Amino acid sequence: MQLPNYKEAKVRNKKYKRVEYNLDDNYIGKYSGKTYFLKTYGCQMNEHDSENIKAMLESIGFSEQEDYTKADLVLLNTCSIRENAHNKAFGMLGRLKHLKGQKKDLIIGLCGCMAQEVGVVEEILKKYKFVNFVFGTHNLYRLPLIIDKALTENKQEIEVFSKEGDLIENIPVRRENNYKAYVNIIYGCDKFCTYCIVPFTRGGERSRKKEDILKEIKELVQDGYKEVTLLGQNVNAYGKDLYEEYGLGELLEDVSKTKIARIRFTTSHPWDFTDKMIDVISKYSNIMPSIHLPLQSGSSRILKLMGRRYTKESYLELFDKMKEKIPDVSISTDIIVGFPQESEEDFKETLDVVNHCKYDNAFTFIYSPRENTPAAKLKDNIEYRIKEERLQKLNNLVNYYFLENNKKLENQTVEVLVEGKSIKKENQYYGYTKTNKLVNFTGENIKEGDLVSVTITDAKTWSLDGKLSK
Ligand code: 5AD
Ligand code: SF4
Numbered sequence: 001m002q003l004p005n006y007k008e009a010k011v012r013n014k015k016y017k018r019v020e021y022n023l024d025d026n027y028i029g030k031y032s033g034k035t036y037f038l039k040t041y042g043c044q045m046n047e048h049d050s051e052n053i054k055a056m057l058e059s060i061g062f063s064e065q066e067d068y069t070k071a072d073l074v075l076l077n078t079c080s081i082r083e084n085a086h087n088k089a090f091g092m093l094g095r096l097k098h099l100k101g102q103k104k105d106l107i108i109g110l111c112g113c114m115a116q117e118v119g120v121v122e123e124i125l126k127k128y129k130f131v132n133f134v135f136g137t138h139n140l141y142r143l144p145l146i147i148d149k150a151l152t153e154n155k156q157e158i159e160v161f162s163k164e165g166d167l168i169e170n171i172p173v174r175r176e177n178n179y180k181a182y183v184n185i186i187y188g189c190d191k192f193c194t195y196c197i198v199p200f201t202r203g204g205e206r207s208r209k210k211e212d213i214l215k216e217i218k219e220l221v222q223d224g225y226k227e228v229t230l231l232g233q234n235v236n237a238y239g240k241d242l243y244e245e246y247g248l249g250e251l252l253e254d255v256s257k258t259k260i261a262r263i264r265f266t267t268s269h270p271w272d273f274t275d276k277m278i279d280v281i282s283k284y285s286n287i288m289p290s291i292h293l294p295l296q297s298g299s300s301r302i303l304k305l306m307g308r309r310y311t312k313e314s315y316l317e318l319f320d321k322m323k324e325k326i327p328d329v330s331i332s333t334d335i336i337v338g339f340p341q342e343s344e345e346d347f348k349e350t351l352d353v354v355n356h357c358k359y360d361n362a363f364t365f366i367y368s369p370r371e372n373t374p375a376a377k378l379k380d381n382i383e384y385r386i387k388e389e390r391l392q393k394l395n396n397l398v399n400y401y402f403l404e405n406n407k408k409l410e411n412q413t414v415e416v417l418v419e420g421k422s423i424k425k426e427n428q429y430y431g432y433t434k435t436n437k438l439v440n441f442t443g444e445n446i447k448e449g450d451l452v453s454v455t456i457t458d459a460k461t462w463s464l465d466g467k468l469s470k
Helices: 006-010 044-059 083-102 118-127 140-153 210-222 248-256 275-283 300-306 312-325 344-357 384-407
Strands: 018-020 035-040 073-078 107-112 133-135 157-159 167-169 180-184 227-231 262-266 290-292 330-337 361-366 413-421 428-433 438-442 451-459 464-468
Touching: 035 044, 044 073, 044 107, 044 140, 044 180, 044 227, 073 083, 083 107, 107 140, 118 157, 133 140, 140 157, 180 210, 210 227, 210 248, 227 248, 248 262, 248 275, 275 312, 300 312, 300 344, 312 330, 312 344, 330 344, 330 384, 344 384, 361 384, 384 451, 413 438, 438 451
Parallel strands: 018 167, 035 073, 073 107, 107 133, 133 157, 180 227, 227 262, 290 330, 330 361, 438 464
Antiparallel strands: 413 428, 413 451, 428 438, 451 464
């Protein structure tokens, strides 16, 4: 048994190893005939981890079962970012306890970010003894061995590493989409924003070698993929731990040369966003003019308490530079309201920034205190009702700008990557623009994965309607 430890999780000494995934032949197909149900919570990083988990489970013989009540194994890939993600996973564990009462052989596992939390694992040891195994984000690649151990020894297996985490290449993957793929470029985060649990659950910043990334993308191109999203908790830090003079700007340039039709990247921290990156995004047509630039707060005082390393003014300077240099760029953001000590005046500054930036999309949250983070120790003097009111006000404002921006696209022709067909209506398809806007459109002789031109007929707050251009 190996339990999580926050002291170790905080250390950043860059002592990690680069290792190739290697599974002993004895495990291949060992659990043939058994089925699994995997539930994924949280961000794109977790979604992509689940694509690795599915491939590993299938390599040892499990096949997917979409009804969890019928599966032999139920695995939860969890998220720690806010309290509600936590509650959802614990709610599911409650249902699984009931199910296990009826199905004694049911195997239950928990992995992902919550497994890295000391409090969660303590609770599982005390109250959730029916969970067969728990593993963390750093030892995902050991999944076949952990399951095997839990089943052969028939006791609860907990294996969570808290050290930075090794960098494992060639973990098998079963991609969910045939045209759009996630590609990890950097793991972990060293920013330690005071509200955020991610630096503790995902470890230190570790970049993959550029050769490994480019090889993966070239193979995706050969397999017919049209779009890659380069993933990291903080993609702008790419390369810093590995190269003298090779960062996200240089990587984007090299990825662009693979000729993949569309390149996206997420998430960016305003702190590391260089002029080189802005130049590269504006220069290459296959790098999408779509940037996610979390603001978190528009008040420099709150940004300081959040440990964000930029001010309202420097954020706006960067934002304006992007708008000026990258033609038709769309910028989306994340905003937290109700951070401890956020005054009405601080909140008003957030609204001012939104009025300036007129974001194309925004994810808005009420601050949620997270175990072991510095912000959780701050005195929080704001009533929850006030936080809810601020969220509502903010949502009304951001929605206003989503619609305003979308309206500008009416009667314009945009490129759409086709994702699928409506089940309800004949000749109705959907896909995304270069700026990542959802378009529902009519047309004929269209296939998933096609890049088509669509004329926008009607703009809504969260989507656009259109018809295939002749
Ligand atoms: N409370 C509320 N929102 C949070 N986020 C991260 N940590 C917290 C927290 N403790 C939000 C940030 C981040 C996004 C992924 O989640 O806005 O950018
Ligand atoms: Fe969390 Fe993002 Fe800050 Fe890293 S940069 S600590 S992931 S909010």
